[in-house]
Amino acid sequence: MSTVKKDSKIILVGSGVFGLSTALHLASNEYTNITVFDRLDSETQRFTLLKGADTASADINKVFRAQYAEKKHYQDLAFQALEIWQKWNRDIHLLPEEESKKFTSLQLLDMCGTLKIDYIFGWEEKASKENYIKEGLEALRYDLDDPAELKRAKAAGYGPKLEVALQLKNSRIPQLVGASDSSSGILYASRCLQYASCLCRSMGVKFILGGCKGTFKEYICDSDIKGIITEHGKKHFSDLAVINSGPWSTKLVPELSGINEAAADNVLICKIPDSRRDLKVKYSSKNFPMLAWKSGHSREHERLGGLFLFPCMEPEGYMKIVIRQTKYTNPEVLEDGRFPSLKRQIALRLSTT
Ligand SMILES: Cc1cc2nc3c(=O)[nH]c(=O)nc-3n(C[C@H](O)[C@H](O)[C@H](O)COP(=O)(O)OP(=O)(O)OC[C@H]3O[C@@H](n4cnc5c(N)ncnc54)[C@H](O)[C@@H]3O)c2cc1C
Incomplete structure (x- = not known):
């Protein structure tokens, strides 16, 4: 590979969160000749699943968290990212209204907190707690079975968000344990990508999106790419080509076989009708947390484990449920005989009932 200079031609394949983030960081570091390719016309589809963007990133929302059990480096990265998300949340509000409407005029990160509940604390929850104590961050989480912590949580405004757990504990599940993590929340993923692509364009990043013109087929090779x-x-010549194609990457870079494998979860999105204002208020992120039942790898294989209920997304009224229990893979045989799990096109099933 030739040495990459500030004006080197750089091609990025994929406009998901990794592609856009790579483009953004390169452009911010004064690389001036960046082109992003994607098989989807992601900007026209507004990076939106329900408009046909069948990528991992184009989701209505994602969990943002800093608690990663023993993985302290993830925790540090999450806190670094948090500063950027908070800056973006502020920057959006400083834009002229007409400009901000192009992608979103709403916040990108909503620090609504996560309420983790279970019959027992898995080792991941204990490790996360220890890491937070070591770092002096313990004030950011509240244990449900400690009256002093409960008092502190209520004083910090988390009272309504704990109701669901306290009701369960007082009625059907007396042995329930739980913790509220105020250092987490939800990211409105499609809106984030819309904003990131807008920032990329403002820094001179070029896009070739959609159909045959945007879809990678093969490399131009001699001794090097x-x-x-x-x-x-x-043919698009470049000094550097970076593959950011998410679960498709293994097809484009077969050496990733065994490292990068596509796996699907069960996701259910339902829409609260506009007429049910009461439900929209009840499940709004102002009153309802991100709810995690039996979360963490050691717990999600239990019955109904790994269940996440997202608060209602406003103004659309979408609520999302993810169940991480069963993973689906899609092994495909490659030319070299390897058979990694690759991304499969999804058929969206929309119901109006
Ligand atoms: C159901 C689900 C829930 C998740 N929840 C969370 C969460 O709550 N929090 C969290 O942090 N992470 C979550 N993740 C993980 C996270 O979404 C992914 O790690 C991340 O979005 C991957 O981004 P990416 O850019 O690598 O891939 P993608 O978003 O898949 O982007 C890849 C892009 O490459 C393009 N592409 C593919 N092939 C080609 C080609 N031949 N030519 C041109 N373009 C091509 C695709 O069209 C796509 O736009 C979740 C993932 C899933 C599937």
């Missing part, structure tokens, strides 16, 4: 050829046969 010299660029890419897209589905419609056009």
Whole structure:
């Protein structure tokens, strides 16, 4: 690979969170010749699942968290990212209204907190707690079975968000344990990508999106990779080509087999009708937390484990439930005989009932 200079031609394949984030960081570091390719016309689809963007990143919302059990480096990265998300939340509100409407005029990160409940604390929860204590961050979490912590949580405004757990404990599950993590929340993923692509464009990043012109087919190679050829046969020479194609990456870079494998979870999105204002208020992130039942790898294989209920997304009224219990893979045989799990096109099933 030739040495990359500030004006080197850089191609990024994929406009998901990794592609856009790579573009943004390169552009912020004064690399001036960046082009992002994608098989989807992601900007027209507004990075939105319900408009046909079948990518991992184009989701209505995602969990943002800093508690990663023993993985302290993830915790540190999350707190670094938090500063950027908070800056973006502020920057959006400083934009002229017409400009902000192009992608979103709403916040990107909502620090609504996560309420983790279970019959027992898994080792991950204990390790996360220890890490927070070591770092002096213990004030950011509240244990449900400690009256002093409960008092502190209520004083910090988390009272309504603990109701669901306290009701369960006082009625059906007396042995229930739980913790409220105020250092977590939800990211409105599609809106985040819309904003990130807007920032990329403002820094001169070019996009070739959608159909054959945006779809990577093969590399231009001699002794080294010299660029890419897209589905419609056009050659794009570059000094550096970076594959950010998420679960498709293993097809484009077969060496990733065994490292990068596609796996699908069960996701259910329902819409609260506009007429049910009461439900929208009840499940609003102002009153309802991100709810995690039996979370953490050691707990999610239990019955109904790994269940996440997201608060209502406003103004649309979407609520999302993810169950991380069963993972689905899609092994495909590659030319070299390897059979990694690759991304499969999804068929969206929309119901109006
Ligand atoms: C159901 C689900 C829930 C998740 N929840 C969370 C969560 O709550 N919190 C969290 O932090 N993470 C979560 N993740 C993980 C996170 O979403 C992914 O790690 C992340 O979005 C991956 O981003 P990416 O850019 O690598 O891939 P993608 O978003 O899949 O982007 C890859 C892009 O490459 C493009 N592409 C593919 N092939 C080609 C080609 N041949 N030519 C051109 N373009 C191509 C695709 O069209 C796509 O736009 C979740 C993942 C899933 C699936």
